[in-house]
Amino acid sequence: VTGVQTCALPILTGQYRASDNMTDTMAALAILNDIETVARGKSLDDFYARYKDNALVVEKWLSLHAMSRLPGTLDKVRVLLGHEAFSLKNPNKVRSLIGAFGAANQLRFHAADGSGYDFIAEQTLALDKLNPHGSARLAQALGHWKRYDAGRQHKMKAALDRIVKTPGISTDLYEIASKSLV
Numbered sequence: 001v002t003g004v005q006t007c008a009l010p011i012l013t014g015q016y017r018a019s020d021n022m023t024d025t026m027a028a029l030a031i032l033n034d035i036e037t038v039a040r041g042k043s044l045d046d047f048y049a050r051y052k053d054n055a056l057v058v059e060k061w062l063s064l065h066a067m068s069r070l071p072g073t074l075d076k077v078r079v080l081l082g083h084e085a086f087s088l089k090n091p092n093k094v095r096s097l098i099g100a101f102g103a104a105n106q107l108r109f110h111a112a113d114g115s116g117y118d119f120i121a122e123q124t125l126a127l128d129k130l131n132p133h134g135s136a137r138l139a140q141a142l143g144h145w146k147r148y149d150a151g152r153q154h155k156m157k158a159a160l161d162r163i164v165k166t167p168g169i170s171t172d173l174y175e176i177a178s179k180s181l182v
Contacts, residue, residue: 102141114155132170143180
C-alpha cells in the first residue's frame, strides 16, 4: 500500500460503508479492488454477504475479482471457479468471471508468462461441452494476437492451436479458433 493509498483508505472504506446506492458502493469497491489491503478483502466479503441472494449483484462481485490489477488475480479467479456463487453451467456467471478476466483485465490476462491465455483456453474447452456458443465467445479473447508483441503472439497462438487440436470440440468453437489463427 502506497502513501497515497493509505490516505485514501479511510475515505474509500467510509464511502463503501455509508453508500446507500449501488453506484457509490461499486465505485468504492472498484478502487479498493486494486489496493492490496485488509480493507479490500473485508469489503468484498461484506458485499458478497449482503447481496449473495441477488444474482445480478453477485455477477458484479465476480467481475470485480476478475478485473483486479493485483498480482494473484488469476489465482483468485481459479479459486472462485469452485465458489458457491459460480457455475460453469450459468452463462451469466461465466461471462462475469471468466469473460471479464479475458476481456476486461488487460494487465493480468496478458501476463508475459502466458498464464492468462492458458486459463482462457482451459476454460473454453471445459465450457464447450456445456455451451458451444459460449465457449466460442470466450475464445475470441485470444483472437487479437496480432496486436501484441512477438512473445505474447506466440503464446496466444499456442492457446488457440491447443483449442483447435482438441478432439471433439464443437463446430462453433472450431470455427472461431481456427479463423483466429489466420
